[in-house]
Amino acid sequence: MIDLRSDTVTKPTKDMLIFMQKCEVGDDVYKEDPTVNDLEDYVADLFGMDEALYFPTGSMANQAAIKLHTQPGQQLVCDKYAHVYHYEGGGVSFNSGVSCKLVDGKRGKITADLVKAAINPPDFYHSPLTSLVCLENTTNKGGGACYDLKTMQDIKAVCKSENLGLHLDGARLFNALVEQNYTPKDLGKIFDTISICLSKGLGAPMGTVLVGKKELMKNAMRVRKVLGGGMRQIGYMAGCGYYALQYHVDRLKEDNDRAKAIGKHLESLDYIKSVEPVETNIVIFYLIDAIEEMDFMDYLTDNNIRISQMGEGKWRIVTHLDYTKDMHEFTLDTLSNFQY
Ligand SMILES: *Cc1c(COP(=O)(O)O)cnc(C)c1O
Numbered sequence: 001m002i003d004l005r006s007d008t009v010t011k012p013t014k015d016m017l018i019f020m021q022k023c024e025v026g027d028d029v030y031k032e033d034p035t036v037n038d039l040e041d042y043v044a045d046l047f048g049m050d051e052a053l054y055f056p057t058g059s060m061a062n063q064a065a066i067k068l069h070t071q072p073g074q075q076l077v078c079d080k081y082a083h084v085y086h087y088e089g090g091g092v093s094f095n096s097g098v099s100c101k102l103v104d105g106k107r108g109k110i111t112a113d114l115v116k117a118a119i120n121p122p123d124f125y126h127s128p129l130t131s132l133v134c135l136e137n138t139t140n141k142g143g144g145a146c147y148d149l150k151t152m153q154d155i156k157a158v159c160k161s162e163n164l165g166l167h168l169d170g171a172r173l174f175n176a177l178v179e180q181n182y183t184p185k186d187l188g189k190i191f192d193t194i195s196i197c198l199s200k201g202l203g204a205p206m207g208t209v210l211v212g213k214k215e216l217m218k219n220a221m222r223v224r225k226v227l228g229g230g231m232r233q234i235g236y237m238a239g240c241g242y243y244a245l246q247y248h249v250d251r252l253k254e255d256n257d258r259a260k261a262i263g264k265h266l267e268s269l270d271y272i273k274s275v276e277p278v279e280t281n282i283v284i285f286y287l288i289d290a291i292e293e294m295d296f297m298d299y300l301t302d303n304n305i306r307i308s309q310m311g312e313g314k315w316r317i318v319t320h321l322d323y324t325k326d327m328h329e330f331t332l333d334t335l336s337n338f339q340y
Contacts, residue, residue, distance in 0.1 A: 002327045005308045007172075007255070007281060007320035010203040016243050023239035027232050028054070029225075035235030039242045043196065043209045046245075047188035050214035053221065054207060054238050056229050058083075058171045061195040061208040063091045064223045066132065068193065068216045069165035072097030075128035077118045079105040081141035083169055084134050095227065099128055107276070108142020110135070112154035119162055132165040133158075135191075138172045141310075144259070144282030146176040149186060156190045165216075166190065171197040171208070175280040178253045192216055198241035201255055201281060202248045203321040207241045248321065255281040255319040258328050262317055265332050271296075271340055283317040284310070291340050303334045 003009045012020070026032035040052040055061040062084050066076065076092065078085055080102040084092060092098050103114045120127040133155060137147045159166045168191045170176075177184065187194060193212035198204040210220060224230060256279075263278035266285050273286040287296060293309065300307060308316040319328075 002305045002323065002331060004317045004319065004323065004331070005306050007201045007318045008199060010199075010201075010321045012205055012240055013203065013321075015247070016203070016240050019243045020236050020239050023235045025233040025235035028234050028238075029230040029232060033233065033235040033238070035242065036238040039238040039245075040209065042242060042245065043211050046184045047194060047211050048185040049188045049194070049211045051217040051220070052209050052211040053217065053224060054209055054231075054234070054241075055195075055224060056206060056208075056231060058169075058195055058197040058199075058208040059088045059091065060224070060227050060229050061210040062134075062167070062169050063088060063095045064220060064227060064229075065167045065193040065195060065210055065212070066092055066098060066134070067096045067223045068212075068219055069132040069167060070096050070098045071131070073128060074131040075099045075101050075120065076132040076134055077101045077103060077110075077115055077130060077164075078134040079103050079108050079110045079136065079139070079142070081105070081108040081139060082134060082136055083140050083171065084136075086141060098132075101130065105142075107145040108136055108139025109145055109147055109151070110155070111151060112158045115155050115158050116162075119158075119164070122163075130162070130164060132167060134167045134169060136169040136171075138176045138280045138282070140171065140282075143276045143284040143316075144172070144175065144278065144280035146180055146279050148180065149182040152187070152190050165192050167192065168194040170194050172200055172280065174249050175201055175252050175256060178250065179256060179280060198244055201252050201320055202241070202244035204237070204240040204244045206237050209241070251321070252281070255321070255323070258323065259283050259317070259319045261328070262319070262331065262335075265335060269335060269338075271338060281319045283319075285315050285317075286313050287315065295340065296338065299338055300334070305331060305334060 044052040
């Protein structure tokens, strides 16, 4: 089976499992798991930020960040496609009592001008107080688009002058970092908090690290506990994440390159209406109207290929660690041979 539905389907590599077995563990709720502590120190250093905390999931890390930045009744600003708005079960309101002001960005990305226009005047007490801006890099529903450094810096300038927090949902941040000319430390200077997912393209079985400024992170342990995310001998999993950060970052370029090749290939096929620009490891495309969507899906299934339907005619392919060169060639051929 060639599973291209998401980069979350990867399984730990043999070497990752060997590394995992050798990890020292302890009770992380007492902060006594050395492997978790090492991972957190490593990520904090990598981004040049004060503190980091390991979470079971990316959603929980984002939700905790939102809680750390806001009070009930306040409002955050994000793109209309944002994961924190769409795919975290309404947690923004459930966990933090906060609403979202949705901004009409492009491919999930917003700009400083859009942020400025979305801020409610702080002395106008009829409207919710804007207190946080959330960006996503790369964008998920936006099709893997990356921010450039200048746009993020410009948004930071607005946040600074308007006294707003700035959080980055960096679930696939390393897919952007291998394409763009900025470093984790550049981002550490811009954002107050950043979440990075270890279980997407990086290939760990679970885990997200939230990294941030001390004054915000001092409550992070409490919030994680309240959300049910305090874990015990979790160093075995954190070790996989640490391993992934050592050995699986540079290879993300391979995933991005294969996704770009798939995008280019799809553009050449006459049953494809359009393909969105491919910047990282996500390909979004549309079929021409003459095709029954089920026929295309059945054809792929018969050839042991799985991809996602995103609604509104959108199809999605995501490349990852377990998608090999052979699978790639087979997939390109299979796409070429579809008859309708
Ligand atoms: C996957 C993802 C997350 C986290 O999802 P979990 O499944 O909770 O780990 C957060 N943000 C974005 C943009 C994502 O793609």
